[in-house]
Amino acid sequence: MTSSVLDNFPPGTATLLEELDKKLMVLLRDGRTLIGYLRSVDQFANLVLHRTIERIHVGKEYGDIPRGVFIVRGENVVLLGEIDAAKEYNLPLEEVTVDEILDAQRREQENKQEQEKLLAKALKERGLQFNADLSHDDLF
Template sequence: MNAFPGTATLLEELDKKLMVLLRDGRTLIGFLRSVDQFANLVLHHTIERIHVGKQYGDIPRGVFIVRGENVVLLGEIDRDKEDNIPLQKVSVDDILDAQRREQEAKQEKEKLLAKALKERGLHYIPDLSHDDMF
């Protein structure tokens, strides 16, 4: 059992490569350099990884400070398995274009759903949990 309760257990993760999932849906990968009592994180050599289908792209972000309340999930990257992910790496421009197309398709689908529900006398409230965060 760990002697440190709460966020102090993150001290064991210092200088390790972590994946951090943020509340707005972004995925960051970087080396944990600092943490405080509020679980605020400082990541070094950080990349933002974007997944679309079976493809991914990495955007270099450098030093990244994350407010603790925005962290949904974090975990250490297994360096032995890191190079064997079953996804195709593409350029930043390609993944951003694929992400844009995916978001446009989602918006079009929501418009069609809203229209169909309106015709049936129902009101549709779209899920804004991620789209309004950027």
């Protein structure tokens, strides 16, 4: 039986080695979406992405912010997948400038906060309490 480099890594991490030098999309726990070339991975699934962009989606618009080399701690990765080059440029979304997408994101966050205030007020009137500051991880 022959031994390979992949034998030294747990099964999940070993499959990441097959993705080296490929363009990946990485969704982080905080909701950010990164797109970049996987250059390195370790036994903890920590990633080094090269030529990374942060893609922000608001409605049917998106904007890309260049981030360069990006190191991602493995525990922060929610989803990871290879970008299909053939489909990458046929997105059903409209690309806008960084300033426009950041402004749209700010407005979206303000609307969400306003909705949470209205919900908290309605629940308070019914004798219940709502804490929007709790994250999903705090609930489990």
